[in-house]
Amino acid sequence: MLIVTHCFTSCRSVFFGLIGLSVARLTTTLQTQRQVAMNVPMVTESDGWTVYLSREWEVLGPFPIHAREQHFLSPSFPLNLSEPIDLDRTWPSSYVDGGSVGWSKACAGKDGLIEVSYPAVRWASLRATEGWAALQHHSVLRSTLIVHPPSRSHSLSEPQLLVNLFQGSFFTILPSPDAVGEAVIPEWHAGNIYALGKAPPNALKLPHPPSLDSPTTYQIVVSGDYEIRLFGDPRSILGTEVPKLSVTLAVDVQDSASTVIRDESHDVVGDFVGGWAFGNAVGIGLRSLGSWWTVTGATVSTGISENLTVSLLEKQRIGPTQTRVIPVVLIQTSPVYLDELEIILRLESGDAESEVFVTIPLLHHPQWSADSVPAGGIKATFFYGTSMPSAFLVLPPEEPRNVPLPPILALHGAGVDIFHSDRFWIKALPRQQHSWLIAPAGRTEWGLDWHGSSTQDAWSAVEALCDILASREEWNRWSLAPKTKVLVMGHSNGGQGAWYVAARYPDRVVGVVPAAAYIKSQAYVPWVQSRSAHYVDPSLRAILDSSLTPDDNDLFLSNLAATPILAIHGGNDDNVPVWHTRALISTLKTWNPHANVTFREDSEERHWYPDVFKNDEVAAFVSSTLSGQDAGASIRTFTLTVAVPSDSGSLHGWSIYRLGIPGRLGRLTVNINPDGISVETSNIGAFSYRPESLPKDVKNAPFLVDGQRIELDEATWDQPNFSLALVQEKGVWTPHALFDVATTSLTGRISNLLSSTSPITIVVPNRLPSPESSAALRIAHNLNVYHKLDVGIIDADEADRAVRDGSLASGNLVVLSYGKLRGFAASLLSKSATPFGVDGTTLRLRSRSLTAPSTGVLFLHPHPTNPEALALVIYGTDVSGLERALRLFPIRTGVTVPDWIVVGSQADARGTGGVQSAGVWGNDWSWNEAMSAF
Template sequence: MTRALRTMAYPRSCWTSTFWFSWVLALVMASGGQQQTVFDASFASLIDAGANGSIDWRVSVSKDWDVLGPFPIHAREQHFLSPAFPLNLSEPLDHTAQWPSSYADNGTVGWTTARARDDGTLDVSFPEIRWSSLRATEGWAALQSHSVLHTTITIYPPPSQDGQSANPPKLLVDLLQGSFFTVLPPKNHESTEGVVPTWYAGNIYAMDRAPPQVVPLPRDPSATEPTAYDLFVSGDYEIRLFGDPLFNSRRDGIPVLSLTLSASLLTSSKAEVILLPSHDVTCDFADGWAFGDALGVGVRSLSGWWTVGNVSLTTITEPSPIELQLLNATRIAPSQTRIVPIRISQRAAYYASSIELDLHLTSSTTLTTLHVILPVTQLPQWTPSNSPSEGIMASYFFATSMPTAFRVIPPELPNDGDPHPAVLALHGAGVDIITMPFWIQALPRQERSWVIAPTGRTAWGLDWHGPSTQDAWSTVDALYAIVASRESWHLYMLAENTRVLVLGHSNGGQGAWYIASRYPDRVAAAIPAAGYIKSQSYVPLIHSRSAHYIDPPLRAILESSLTPDDNDLFMSNLVDTPILAIHGGDDENVPVWHTREAVSVLKTWDPNANATYVEDQGQTHWYPAVFDNDHVKAFMRSLLEQGAVGAVSQSKSFTLTVSVPSDSGAMHGWRILSLQTPGRLARLTVRVEDDLVSVRTTNVKSFSIHRLTNGIQLTVDDRPLHINETINDPVVLQFSIHDKMWTVENSIVTPNIQNTGRLSNILNSVAPLLIVIPDNSTDRMLSVAGRIAHNLDIYHKLDAEIIFADEALRRLQTGSLGRGNIVAFGDVDNSFTRHILVDSRTPFQIHGTNLFIKGRQLGQPSAAALFLHPHPSVDSALVMIVFAGRDSGLEKGLRLCPIRTGVTVPDWLLIGTSTDAVGAAGIDGAGVWGVNWDWNEAMSWL
């Protein structure tokens, strides 16, 4: 569950604080001698770590830090508060000041100091706080805390100018396990009053394959003397990141915030675009054939706009056994990283150890080529006695065009009739299945079932919700297509849309509960191990700062955005799903009561539910035999031998619970399509007695049913409904309520399923996201677009294209806007935003230069609005508008863009000016849209 898994239980692999060095080294090794034309210099010539005696610009980060804290905070609350809370960074620092904090014995805290190690790692603790006393009554919630960290970065000019001062450098900053950071002008510069800090997200999960942030200096450095800049970091201690301090190396119970900061310089360079091998995507070859059709090449623009327009093979004699095709032209904004999608196809077997190719790029002034060598792992055909120890690396295109890898374990034997269900294995938080083989090695190979281990997009993803769930199901479909693509593999075919046995550990155990309870008809069984119920139960939100100021109805509406993730609310959907729930009796990471309680809730819905709980006494959070033991193997064998269809047990009475219809599937063929009041739970209770089916609805506006046989008498909410006797499967029956009367109609088309409820739905895109900014964008606006693209890459490996508003409008008019979701930044200066708001498809409207909702104008100039809006040309897609005219509003809006789970952002928000100090209590308005994007009085606060 927590990052502590990686420090205490899971293998460390490559997550260590030396990642910055390894990232640079990988670039140097990959680029040396391989980049053509102007790119013959390695990336090492473009940066300077400040310690190698370079004659170019140099940088150093002071090891001495000022520390202010700790302050109570709940997980993710830092996205509402100012990252510098309680400071106002436009004012001079007063190191003698005291600030209120309920954690200190005298009720106040002041500045202290800490010193970083040589590798840039800073350990921050507050031993004077009586943590044991706090946790005695508050538990883990008392350990969640916020602090502000300050140091200086110094830029040294080159000894010999030679025109260097005309091209000041940019910073490359890598912050591991810090929330946000900002770089402010030098202390001796003119007053910083009115300066709005540019806050960059840190790599808080310390994830691999995360490039550093490119940070333009807020003021040009001096060309004649060193220039010092202020660096501020928001340091937030979370149990999920650092674990219980009673189980750290010191075991003293004192929480230690440990973060690592590295800085380098990007100077005036010979190269403006580079390869990023950390982002490359490949697949293994089995008996000479690619196990997938997707390749990806990581490319980053150091400056300027670049377009990858073509790809060509190199060093292969004709006729080539393989062909490469650029899936689509890929435009890369300044400082952006994208993975170029390439489709691979074969005429014959290919046994080489690498694939060499050239990417052909253009900018406004330059044509150039990047030479790429993708290593290839060649594997023999699997047999009953031979299977790769780390599985087979497969690949596919997620969301149309995003190259994505996953691992599979082939079955021992070919099918003996109908295909058997697959095993979908969900890893824990912080586990990178690409570089950490222990996860795939912990999964027992099955006799006739494939084992599929998806990435979930990244090592943390979205906790197996949203795009992580989308990725999990997509890997199952991708494996079906891969095996079907080659005749010699047909003996091992999966069934199309196969059911799965889903299992997972820790965060993956939570994910197993989530996927099984949201898609019960596709899940044959579930084995959740060491899973938590929901984030609010893992570490309660009781130390929320905003809770002291917020109107309770507003808090309820905000927290409704967490409802879709609360597994305990959806246990009714599992009464007919075989469950084997496992937990180590001495789990120090996810308390064992979580699984006990989840099984208890399920048994409350149905005491006869097929749920077995196994508590492995004496075991901690992770133990290699968690799945590789007799009782797990017996359970899996009994379910998997039933075949892909198998006998589905159905209770005579069951209840389907749904929060966001687009995030849930069917149960026994019944599916909820839309809600009467979005934002509230909906339930459909079905009772079957002989030929009579009685349905009772709660907050359901429309639903559908498969497999309703002829001759059935149906009542909905005590009213009989006539079903056409000629209806045969697989026609879907759709039921809708109008004026309190239910009607039924036949449908063979995909129904329109409600997909609103919270802003994080913007991540569920079927194609790369579009980020639309005004035509006259300022440096700040370009930075905002680049930062959200950077965050999407680090946290989810979600692709995004940055375009200007006029191009978005041209694409809209020509029907080429695409099917992906859109994020639009700016105010009325964004002509795309202005255009789509003209039709008033939501209660938000523009009058003159101002934004209104229900007659109320967006607040102060520094305020912002975030809201979902229908896509202008695709019914199932979404637009998220971040409406702000001032830099301070843009910064607030960007921090609340839903990148992490647990951030309480419903369909729309008005962000007030006081959020910096009181968090969510400073919200001026929030709500969930109605079923037709209209005003939802029950779920709105204004």
């Protein structure tokens, strides 16, 4: 039995779980967002084309699934959409009495809201043994679209659909079941599963052209996946044991016009303080409706101000349906007090030229002081990754200080838009007397859970503030120290992020205040209901799961054994259970029973409460930590733990640069005493240390590494900022100058691709409509929605020329191909830089040719021109294989894809049980037998 309700308020209030807002306030915020973005009628019209979305839905489910497993399973599981859908058939499901489920009916509300629950399932019984894991489930939703052609007085160009899917994972448009012709391979588009703001719609072509004389019917299929992190615990949110899936779907139609339009939601502009921009980066959101456009220049409107000009940071090409944020640099010669900024952008498309006139409102503040500061902080801007306009919030200290104190880096919870009109997050933090408060965006409201690119964003915000304060003489006395350390603070997902950032970069952190933090995704909701687990080889599963190791905060607590920590948790937290913080502290004290860690458990409080950070205990801890009172004596015994060396910093001056077997943890244990320095390594290939960081009483003491005595030149001890590297070569540790050590490996998992030093470039065979072009635009769309990462798309000829003349963009690269390997993809692989290669036009992994139908392949590869960047090859033996590979592109945390993976059609029903082989590269891109399933 399936019940559909229309309780509008309950739909989004479940986001309360990880964002630290009141249910009432959050519901109001999301209702407003939906009214703006989603409140459209079921019939929409554009240039004569009309689309009708049926409010009647067929629903199939529930099926057990663990978080992110839907990226391996077919989004239409258990259906095979290449076959007609049988509405009378049943499918096995372990959640229902009798063990099988069939189709039920549902009806969408006028605003497109579809709410699905299964009250006949004995959820309380399942939960009694499986906990929250039993509530996670998958459903398939199916309805119809009818497209009516325009009258003859209108354009008869083929329309495209604009689809907004909130809190659904994937959707596809298919021909009518009655359509005659070849079976269509579903083209899956990712939904906005986190309901992120500032997200452009999915723009897509219909699977076949609609009739110009009569209505044409299509099917729409949605993958609906209930995750606790998205919808919350129904017992506490809805007062029931029955989980409720809530997705919202809106469909619009527009002509495929050769036009560029504004997307104001993507604009980035900082506040002005005393007439000066707090950061010179400006971003302007543009979307192309149907052709390739290049932005070639930017100027301010005539007569605005002779004291302010702008320039285009670099040319930007926008693909059909793509949204990009155009980077513009502000140049000021004196203060300005304009209410708005008017900019003209120049564009070209072939022989066509155009101009876009942009008006951006400006917000002004007076110079801050001890008694005067904007309640919602100051919005600052910078160019993330060299050219991506980005913003963050800051709260100035009450007083400047001759010797700057470390700032507080405050990480928000999941779903929090720090720039929302009420600027809730910055207001929840206590202003400091001498320290800046820095609230980074983390790319988006969820980002990458403060891992990878979100961590980069946080550190970039710190560096940007340092640069901004140095840019004006009147701000200099409020400046930060170069390469300043920070105190990390965060709530919920941000609390988890505080543990993460501090444990990966311990020498850059003076203290940590994590509140309501969870340990890691697998601990938040266990994977005991995994469908894949019934099929996958455990040794293969271990290799796949190694891609999650870098995110497992409990494994890296040795790095914080001497760091001052005040951990906070509500004792009645029904979103992130309090045992998470208790377990983290217990683990930390196993490493160091005398660890400087304090646990504040507020027994009656739930997930968020107003004084979580604004209380005397937090104030005292922060004050003493920032002033250095908790620094303690020199640390003489410690263990540094690393999973991916390129994502890790030093501990007490010691760094790990290379692992013995990549994919496994590496640990370096150091014991320093007057009798000598003893180092024990576990899975370490190369490490370094700074002699000047060692206590003076061991200057001439013996230095042992794994029992081997290392003879050092005494002069190295007195060199400032000098680091000495030791490399294991054939079982012997050999000293090297640090610059002689090979570049730290960037590999370990495919999600490393998201940590790009500049915009990601996607290479397609050509810019004509094709499966690869569609894939490129979908990747670009997903990176925009989930991470606000910029993407440029070029064709294979452009890529070849750029490699030859050295002009290829320095950021990470994605190469798309299917079928026979030709052009740029073939030339890249012909160099045999990894065990993947090309045999004629066939992809080969070592001695095996990959030719089986419906096979998808993803693997990291050296960037052709930049040794500090990555390339990712996404390949399908055919179009269905390419589609399967695309779903594994890790736009979210928790998707288990290591450095390379080969997946076949069995994954549609068996999840990771359909993975044919996978692995982690060895050092220097070599074959890693210990971490490969082949």
